[in-house]
Structure formats: structure tokens, C-alpha cells
Amino acid sequence: MSQVVELRGVTLEYCIYSVKAQSLRTAFLNVAVGGKMLKNGHDVIHVRALDNVGFSLSEGDRLGIIGHNGAGKTTLLKVLAGIYEPDSGLVSVKGRVSSMVDIGLGLDATLTGRENIIHMARRRGHSTKEILANMESIVEFSELGPFVDLPVKTYSAGMQSRLVFAVATNFNPDILLLDEWIGAGDAGFFEKAKGKMNEILEKSRVMILATHNFGLVADVCNKLLVLDGGKMEYFGDVSAWDFNHMKPITS
Numbered sequence: 001m002s003q004v005v006e007l008r009g010v011t012l013e014y015c016i017y018s019v020k021a022q023s024l025r026t027a028f029l030n031v032a033v034g035g036k037m038l039k040n041g042h043d044v045i046h047v048r049a050l051d052n053v054g055f056s057l058s059e060g061d062r063l064g065i066i067g068h069n070g071a072g073k074t075t076l077l078k079v080l081a082g083i084y085e086p087d088s089g090l091v092s093v094k095g096r097v098s099s100m101v102d103i104g105l106g107l108d109a110t111l112t113g114r115e116n117i118i119h120m121a122r123r124r125g126h127s128t129k130e131i132l133a134n135m136e137s138i139v140e141f142s143e144l145g146p147f148v149d150l151p152v153k154t155y156s157a158g159m160q161s162r163l164v165f166a167v168a169t170n171f172n173p174d175i176l177l178l179d180e181w182i183g184a185g186d187a188g189f190f191e192k193a194k195g196k197m198n199e200i201l202e203k204s205r206v207m208i209l210a211t212h213n214f215g216l217v218a219d220v221c222n223k224l225l226v227l228d229g230g231k232m233e234y235f236g237d238v239s240a241w242d243f244n245h246m247k248p249i250t251s
């Protein structure tokens, strides 16, 4: 089966400059969750958010990424979306990617919802003609009503989430990246979003979902990646992972 996504030895460090206060630096270095903190002789701290991550996904795979806060889930999705370049390693993603990774990143708060739809869809490689043909279905799905013609800075987090979700899922992407997409939005929209996700799951070649919701992973995904401090603790079939004891099932 052809590989749609392939990562090998992916490592990424964030540099935090000018961390001047010694107490803050010590606090950083002692933190229990998150990527590995490394300091140099100057006022710079490096956080290794991804450390030698490698896996491949084939046509039809649905990957769930789990891990503690700061484990590197969002960073990995950003690498897959092409938002970040890794410091080292190989990333190969074949196909049209649609991501709902960083809501703030995709939206311009000064523009209206409708204008943001155009911008987001353009960034995903769609033509103006294609976007305008899909505009009403995106607006309708977002359920923003008249708010769609107001600046996004007037939206709540849930409303922003609806808008990004409506664009991200409208065009039947080859590869769909979702980050805690269930976090925002009310119960009604969650049910609708779940239905929509199932619909596009049928059509997308690969879906990758980062979440803390183990039940959702067990329901929707066939593959699982467990990250811990930027390192891969497990990659394999969901059915071979014991979510209660957070370890592989041993027969």
C-alpha cells in the first residue's frame, strides 16, 4: 500500500531568547511536563518539542496522537501542515492537506468571517472561483448567521472554531489534520462536527487527530501515536494499546 505520510528522525527545538531571570530559568528546567529543556551558556533556552519522531501512514489510516500537555502533539501537526520546518529529519506528505491546527494562526481578526473564508481557502490552494462556489455551504455549516459579515475579533472561541472547522472540512482534503477540534463549540455543533468528520473521513486518504479524548481515538482511529516529552512512546495499532494502563497490550 502506498505511503501517504512518512516521517523519519524528525527533531524540532524551540528557542526561547532572553530568559534573564535565574529563578524563571530554574523553574523552566525543573518543569515536569512538556518538551526537554536545554540551556546554553547565554540567556537562551531550547525546548526540544520533538525528538527523533518517525512513522508512516498509508491510504485509509486514521492516526490518533495522544500525550500529556506539552508532549509535542500540536508541534507535530504543525510540522505535518508545513507550518514549521523540523531542525532535522525527513517529512514527506503526499496530497492536499487541510488543517485545523492553530485557530488563531488561520484567522485575521480584523477581517470578516467571509473574508477569512477566502483567505483560509486560498492558503489551502483553492481558486477564487472554487471558493465562491462553496461559500454558502461553508457559511451555512458554520451557523454564524449575520456574524459572518462582522470582523472575527467579535467572535467567541467557539465561533472561531466553527469557522475554521467549516473551511477545513469543506473541500474533501487528501490529508486532514485536526487538533483538539472538539474543544470549542457547543454540544449541538460537536454532534454536527462529528457527523461531518465521519463524512469526510470516508473521502480523505489520511486523517491525523491530536486529542486528550481517548474514547474518540478508540472510536475513530486505527493507528495510535503516543508522545512523551517529544519522544515516541508508542506507534502502532490502536487495538494493541491499553488506554487504562497507558501501555501496550501484552498477550
Ligand SMILES: Nc1ncnc2c1ncn2[C@@H]1O[C@H](COP(=O)(O)OP(=O)(O)OP(=O)(O)O)[C@@H](O)[C@H]1O
Residues within 6 Å of the ligand: 014, 015, 016, 033, 034, 035, 036, 047, 048, 049, 067, 068, 069, 070, 071, 072, 073, 074, 075, 076
Ligand atoms: N511557540 C513556542 N515557543 C516555545 N516553546 C513552545 C512553543 N510552542 C510549544 N512550545 C513547547 O514545546 C513543547 C511541546 O508543545 P506542544 O504545544 O506541541 O504540546 P502539546 O502536546 O500539543 O500540548 P497540549 O496538550 O497542552 O496542547 C512544550 O514544552 C511547549 O512548552
